[in-house]
Amino acid sequence: MAIFRLHIPVLDQVKQKGLRPALKEKWVDVVTRVTAGLNPDDVRGVLRDDPPGRPNPRLTPHAEGFWLHMKPTYYHRMVDGFYPTFRLGWLSTFFGVFEIITGIFLMIYYTPSPLVAYENMLGLLSNVPFGQVMRDMHRLAAELMVIVVVLHMLRTFITGSYKKPRQFTWATGVVLLGVTLVLSFSGYLLPWDQLSLWAVTIGASMVEAIPPEVVGRNVNLLVRGAPEFGANGLLRFYLLHVVALPLAGIVAFGVHYYKVIHHGHSLPPEAEKVGEDTAKRVPMDSRVYFMPEILTRELWYVSALVAILFGAAAFLYNAPALEPHANPLVTPLHTTAPWYFLWLQGLLKVGDKVVWGLIVPGLLTGLLLVLPYLEVGPSRRYGDRRIGLSAGALSVAALAVLSYMGTPYYGVTTSPDQEAVAELLPQTHPGPLRSAPWEDLTLGSYEAAAWSSAPNATLQDLLHEFNTSLTTVLSPDRTDVAGVIVIEDWQADLKKVTLRVTWTNVADGSAGEFSESVYLHRDGRYGQGA
Amino acid sequence: MKAQIALGMLAFLALIGVLVVVAIGEPERMAEVTRAFEARQIETGASLFEANCRPCHGPQGQGIQAVAPALNAPDLFDGSRLAAVGFGGTLPDYVRGVVAAGRPVPSAGTNYPQRMPAWGQEYGGPLRSDQVDALVAYVLNWEARALAGGGAPPTPSGPTVGADITVALPPGDAQRGKALSEGGLGCSGCHILAPVGPAWLASGTEPGIGTRAEQRFQAAGYSGKADSAEQYLFESVVAPNAYIEPGYQANIMPLNFADRLSSQDMADLIAYMLSLK
Ligand code: HEM
Numbered sequence: 001m002a003i004f005r006l007h008i009p010v011l012d013q014v015k016q017k018g019l020r021p022a023l024k025e026k027w028v029d030v031v032t033r034v035t036a037g038l039n040p041d042d043v044r045g046v047l048r049d050d051p052p053g054r055p056n057p058r059l060t061p062h063a064e065g066f067w068l069h070m071k072p073t074y075y076h077r078m079v080d081g082f083y084p085t086f087r088l089g090w091l092s093t094f095f096g097v098f099e100i101i102t103g104i105f106l107m108i109y110y111t112p113s114p115l116v117a118y119e120n121m122l123g124l125l126s127n128v129p130f131g132q133v134m135r136d137m138h139r140l141a142a143e144l145m146v147i148v149v150v151l152h153m154l155r156t157f158i159t160g161s162y163k164k165p166r167q168f169t170w171a172t173g174v175v176l177l178g179v180t181l182v183l184s185f186s187g188y189l190l191p192w193d194q195l196s197l198w199a200v201t202i203g204a205s206m207v208e209a210i211p212p213e214v215v216g217r218n219v220n221l222l223v224r225g226a227p228e229f230g231a232n233g234l235l236r237f238y239l240l241h242v243v244a245l246p247l248a249g250i251v252a253f254g255v256h257y258y259k260v261i262h263h264g265h266s267l268p269p270e271a272e273k274v275g276e277d278t279a280k281r282v283p284m285d286s287r288v289y290f291m292p293e294i295l296t297r298e299l300w301y302v303s304a305l306v307a308i309l310f311g312a313a314a315f316l317y318n319a320p321a322l323e324p325h326a327n328p329l330v331t332p333l334h335t336t337a338p339w340y341f342l343w344l345q346g347l348l349k350v351g352d353k354v355v356w357g358l359i360v361p362g363l364l365t366g367l368l369l370v371l372p373y374l375e376v377g378p379s380r381r382y383g384d385r386r387i388g389l390s391a392g393a394l395s396v397a398a399l400a401v402l403s404y405m406g407t408p409y410y411g412v413t414t415s416p417d418q419e420a421v422a423e424l425l426p427q428t429h430p431g432p433l434r435s436a437p438w439e440d441l442t443l444g445s446y447e448a449a450a451w452s453s454a455p456n457a458t459l460q461d462l463l464h465e466f467n468t469s470l471t472t473v474l475s476p477d478r479t480d481v482a483g484v485i486v487i488e489d490w491q492a493d494l495k496k497v498t499l500r501v502t503w504t505n506v507a508d509g510s511a512g513e514f515s516e517s518v519y520l521h522r523d524g525r526y527g528q529g530a
Numbered sequence: 531m532k533a534q535i536a537l538g539m540l541a542f543l544a545l546i547g548v549l550v551v552v553a554i555g556e557p558e559r560m561a562e563v564t565r566a567f568e569a570r571q572i573e574t575g576a577s578l579f580e581a582n583c584r585p586c587h588g589p590q591g592q593g594i595q596a597v598a599p600a601l602n603a604p605d606l607f608d609g610s611r612l613a614a615v616g617f618g619g620t621l622p623d624y625v626r627g628v629v630a631a632g633r634p635v636p637s638a639g640t641n642y643p644q645r646m647p648a649w650g651q652e653y654g655g656p657l658r659s660d661q662v663d664a665l666v667a668y669v670l671n672w673e674a675r676a677l678a679g680g681g682a683p684p685t686p687s688g689p690t691v692g693a694d695i696t697v698a699l700p701p702g703d704a705q706r707g708k709a710l711s712e713g714g715l716g717c718s719g720c721h722i723l724a725p726v727g728p729a730w731l732a733s734g735t736e737p738g739i740g741t742r743a744e745q746r747f748q749a750a751g752y753s754g755k756a757d758s759a760e761q762y763l764f765e766s767v768v769a770p771n772a773y774i775e776p777g778y779q780a781n782i783m784p785l786n787f788a789d790r791l792s793s794q795d796m797a798d799l800i801a802y803m804l805s806l807k
Contacts, residue, residue, distance in 0.1 A: 049531050119660065126563040129556045296531050300538030307545040314552045324574065325660050490590075492674045494572055519576035521569035525562065 036065030058291040074287040079265040088152035095145035102138040112238035117192040136313035160380030161266040167372035169259040186241040197326035198335035269380035332427035334408040342406030417514040423469040430526035448483035480504040493522040575668025594716035596784035643781040693788040699797040707802025738806035
């Protein structure tokens with residue numbers, strides 16, 4: 001008695017029908033299963049853009065398969081063009097998937113511990129083939145995704161697509177916006193260099209202010225894992241970045257897209273009567289079928305975008321160079337939050353931390369979430385929504401202004417002597433001195449005022465810039481302002497460069513001095529990425 | 531649609547092309563990033579050395595006699611020091627070990643008044659392991675110049691000033707005194723602003739060393755033999771333990787300057803210190 005019997009049906013078929021017909025039949029069977037309903041001839045027909053048979057076999061994968069079960073079988077011709085979607089929702093989805101794939105690559109080389117995270121990043125750049133280009137792509141696509149998602153939101157706002165019946169679609173979209181921003185923000189911390197630590201510290205500084213004090217303190221502990229960022233905070237942000245937020249995003253996207261399809265893509269506002277929604281009723285002659293037209297387009301978009309992103313990351317774009325290792329004790333001058341949170345930093349400069357850092361942004365976010373339930377005007381037409389559209393434009397302008405106010409150019413008080421030195425030797429990026437050709441830093445001591453007599457153009461430029469920024473040190477309180485750059489030979493291939501600002505305090509005639517030194521190695525390679 | 535299929539294929543080929551171009555460049559790129567990383571380590575090490583090690587090992591690692599050995603010296607790199615200590619590993623391991631863990635027990639044949647402190651956090655010191663690595667990279671970068679003989683501190687030639695503070699000194703040059711104090715003698719490492727010895731520059735209500743010298747030798751509690759500001763400074767350098775500044779410890783300031791300075795050096799140093807009011 002056999003314990004089990006091996007039965008390979010195809011062998012029976014081969015016996016019955018002969019080798020070729022049996023294999024052919026098997027092939028048809030496999031293709032039909034993989035495509036969830038299309039046999040090889042159907043696939044060929046799709047590729048050739050032949051007219052579909054009747055009944056249309058190209059609808060089966062939507063009905064039978066998982067991957068296309070939410071994708072509509074056809075779209076209204078009026079929403080298939082560039083207008084009205086500008087493909088922005090599609091692009092958001094593309095970038096989301098792109099981030100997951102590049103992110104998995106980066107995960108392989110990364111350990112979320114302050115002891116090794118920074119070293120891992122250096123290892124990724126110096127010891128992993130394609131490591132740098134992967135980091136650049138992940139970073140580039142993350143920034144683009146934020147932009148695209150915001151534009152997508154703006155377009156659904158402008159075309160009035162958030163209005164009844166799509167209110168909930170909008171609300172899930174706001175959740176997706178939040179997920180996108182926090183995902184990007186949590187990723188910021190992971191390289192564990194000065195830039196990442198301090199940008200995230202500024203972004204997270206609000207939670208501490210939550211009143212009453214017990215709540216603020218404990219929420220801060222929850223977020224950072226300790227009073228300040230350290231091993232626990234890094235682990236938390238890592239887990240948010242690679243597990244919690246992607247999961248939340250995938251679920252929210254499922255709901256979002258389900259709702260989009262459920263209601264149908266909204267037609268251009270002028271195409272319908274006011275108060276009507278005909279998105280689901282697509283006349284036969286306006287249908288654009290997913291297969292083959294939209295499928296082909298999406299495939300070619302994907303291959304083009306991947307090629308463009310890869311090329312851009314390889315030749316044009318560099319993720320911000322790694323700054324020195326994170327140091328909780330040293331706050332670099334002029335650190336800013338990531339650009340998409342600059343508006344928050346700007347709000348913080350307006351006034352009280354609790355009011356402007358918590359209550360106002362909280363209210364704004366809440367307002368955004370429930371916007372479609374508050375703004376219930378029936379018409380989606382541009383002409384009927386002058387107030388709404390103007391309010392939208394004003395909000396965008398306000399965000400731009402606030403973001404500007406978030407930058408160090410606005411309302412930051414530091415001493416002008418430090419400012420003058422930071423002009424050449426900034427603490428948040430390499431800056432002109434570090435990026436200058438090392439060979440041109442001729443040993444010697446140079447007066448900024450006598451910049452034109454420096455031995456070469458590089459030094460002249462640096463001294464000239466120094467001299468210009470020194471004018472800001474001159475004030476009714478300070479006279480006799482002078483600057484020197486001293487370049488010393490320090491070690492083999494290592495120079496020490498000191499920037500010194502001196503002045504006389506008018507009040508008591510005493511001398512003031514500020515200086516800062518930097519050591520520069522021949523192979524430092526600043527300003528060239530990595 | 532045909533156009534789209536063609537464009538899609540083209541984009542795919544372009545992607546492969548970019549991939550190949552990048553792949554060809556990768557070994558060179560990775561080597562370059564590695565070099566840049568090592569260069570940055572040395573830069574970081576230099577500023578850490580300035581902040582932490584200079585008071586004992588001197589501004590350029592020439593060492594300070596009777597305080598700490600030279601690190602910028604050929605015997606560290608030609609293997610003779612490792613052999614003398616009986617260390618069987620590599621030089622980077624040796625330097626890393628000493629910097630991270632310090633030297634709780636003086637090595638045989640040395641008699642430094644202070645111990646080499648432990649710097650690594652894993653030994654209770656203040657520095658992270660990547661910072662210790664940076665210091666090691668910086669110390670090792672002295673190799674070429676040390677072996678070429680550039681690193682040895684200049685030994686004084688001719689007669690030295692001695693410990694008698696009443697001898698007449700030649701006229702001093704404050705400018706040269708400043709240079710001396712910032713050079714291999716290591717004075718400025720402990721004195722200019724650093725907290726190891728009394729600051730020379732005026733700070734807060736405390737006057738500079740020049741003014742202090744004029745007041746100190748007449749003040750109550752002064753235990754030395756000086757009768758003038760010049761003699762006070764002379765004594766403080768050649769016999770630091772004759773009078774210990776309140777708040778500081780004996781035996782930190784090197785005790786052998788009497789045998790290292792010429793009369794001219796001493797006069798120049800005094801002139802410089804007196805100029806710091
Ligand atoms: C990760 C972020 C997001 C993804 C992946 C995403 C994806 C999509 C997709 C694929 C569509 C259909 C195509 C299109 O209309 O362009 C869509 C439609 C829509 N999205 Fe989003 N979306 C995101 C964020 C948002 C945000 C932030 C909002 C607004 C707050 C939003 C509101 C809407 C609305 C109202 C529609 C319906 C548009 C219509 O029917 O015409 N979405 N979304």
